[in-house]
Amino acid sequence: MKNILKGILLICLLISCTKDDNPDQDSNNPANYPYLQQVGYSAKDILSSTTFSNIYIEVMYVDGFKPSDQALNNLRNFINQRTFKSTVTIEKKLISTPTAAAYSINDIRKIEDDNRSKFSSGNQIVIVALFLNGESSNNSGNSVVLGTAYRNTSFVIFEESIHSFSNSPFKPAREVLESAVILHEFCHLLGLVNLGTAMVNNHEDSAHSAHCTTQNCLMYYKVENGNGVIDMISGGQIPQLDSFCIGDLKANGGK
Ligand SMILES: [Zn+2]
Ligand SMILES: [Zn+2]
Numbered sequence: 502m503k504n505i506l507k508g509i510l511l512i513c514l515l516i517s518c519t520k521d522d523n524p525d526q527d528s529n530n531p532a533n534y535p536y537l538q539q540v541g542y543s544a545k546d547i548l549s550s551t552t553f554s555n556i557y558i559e560v561m562y563v564d565g566f567k568p569s570d571q572a573l574n575n576l577r578n579f580i581n582q583r584t585f586k587s588t589v590t591i592e593k594k595l596i597s598t599p600t601a602a603a604y605s606i607n608d609i610r611k612i613e614d615d616n617r618s619k620f621s622s623g624n625q626i627v628i629v630a631l632f633l634n635g636e637s638s639n640n641s642g643n644s645v646v647l648g649t650a651y652r653n654t655s656f657v658i659f660e661e662s663i664h665s666f667s668n669s670p671f672k673p674a675r676e677v678l679e680s681a682v683i684l685h686e687f688c689h690l691l692g693l694v695n696l697g698t699a700m701v702n703n704h705e706d707s708a709h710s711a712h713c714t715t716q717n718c719l720m721y722y723k724v725e726n727g728n729g730v731i732d733m734i735s736g737g738q739i740p741q742l743d744s745f746c747i748g749d750l751k752a753n754g755g756k
Contacts, residue, residue, distance in 0.1 A: 534621040535653065540689050540711075541697020542653035546626055547690055548584050548698075549754030553626035555588040556580060559619050561612075562632035563598040566660035572679035575739065579684050583691070583747075583755050594618075603638040606649065609657050621654065628690065630683065632660040645727030648682040650689035658682055666727040673734045680739045685724040691755065693720050693746050698753040704745035718743040 535542070546552045558576065560568065573591050580589050596616045601608060612631060619627045637646035637659050647663055650656040663682065667675040689711065692698025696711040706712045709722035719740040723729025733740050742750075750756070 534626070536617075536620060536627075536655070538653035539697075540650045540653060541692040543626065543690065544692030544697040545754045547628070547654075548692075548750060550585040550587065551754065553621065553624055554586065555590070555625040556584070556586040557619060557625050557627045558589070558591040558630055559617070559627060560591060560593045560630045560632065561596045561616050562593060562660070563596055563634050566632050566634055566664075567593065567595075568630075568632055568658070568660065568679050568683070569676045571676040572683055575676075575680040576683050576687060579687070583742075583750055585754070585756060598634060602635050603640070604633060604635055604657075605638040606651050608638075609633070609649075609651060613652075613655055627654060628687075629655040630686075631655070631657040633657060634661045635659070636662050643728050647678075647725050647727050647730065648686040649725070650686045654690065656686035656690060658686065662727055666731065672731065674737065677734055677737055677739055678730065681719070681724055681730060681734055684739065685719055688720055688742070688746070691750060692753060693742075693749060698749050700745075701748045701752050702745055704743075713743065713746055715743040715745060717741075718746060720746050 547556065560573065562568065577589050577591060580586055599612055609631065613629055617629055621627045637649065639646050645662055645666070646659060647666070648656060648658045658679070663675065663678055667673055667678040689696060694700065694711055694713050695705045704714045706714050706722060712722035713720035715721060717733065717740055719742045721733065721740070723733055724740060
């Protein structure tokens with residue numbers, strides 16, 4: 502995770518430099534608000550209403566892997582609970598099915614770029630939530646990545662992997678697993694943990710950067726891993742943020 506973030510950061514810095522050198526390029530861009538920045542860059546803008554009073558979630562999904570309405574409603578409720586946005590709009594958009602069996606972060610960025618149609622402007626910030634077939638190219642052995650936040654306003658959910666870890670004996674209900682992973686990745690965009698939102702008290706897991714030390718917290722590292730999350734939602738409940746994480750969000754403009 503740390504190496505991926507560093508890679509994203511480096512690439513974003515390079516893009517930023519290029520943009521600064523060529524200010525004319527911005528006139529071709531539908532938005533002046535940056536969307537190629539590192540995860541956490543927009544934390545305060547998503548949490549507070551200072552720059553954007555409204556939020557729009559563009560859910561892009563491939564055929565057969567549309568998220569449940571229940572999970573998207575849970576995301577809407579979470580945004581209302583933790584941010585100061587006055588209007589939350591969630592729209593679903595079917596995109597053509599990419600053919601890879603496994604996707605790198607670069608592949609995922611390209612899928613977003615080929616399909617993203619809405620950009621933050623005026624009083625509305627736009628978040629892309631991508632739901633894919635196939636799996637993460639970062640999977641190895643027992644580690645199955647269920648989701649990744651990869652830009653300041655973008656995250657991906659490996660919905661086919663979610664399918665394989667839900668709705669069968671001894672596995673959680675799909676809506677519950679989907680909700681947990683969607684909320685976890687969205688919270689990375691909110692800057693958790695220590696990823697653009699400063700910590701009020703130190704609670705970053707030193708072995709798993711950008712995650713919380715509290716073992717039943719939504720931001721515990723196991724929530725985005727197929728083999729780890731099963732233990733965390735065995736009771737059928739979506740893990741909640743602990744008081745450390747909520748305290749950080751409040752201190753950075755959220756609630
Ligand atoms: Zn995470
Ligand atoms: Zn926490």
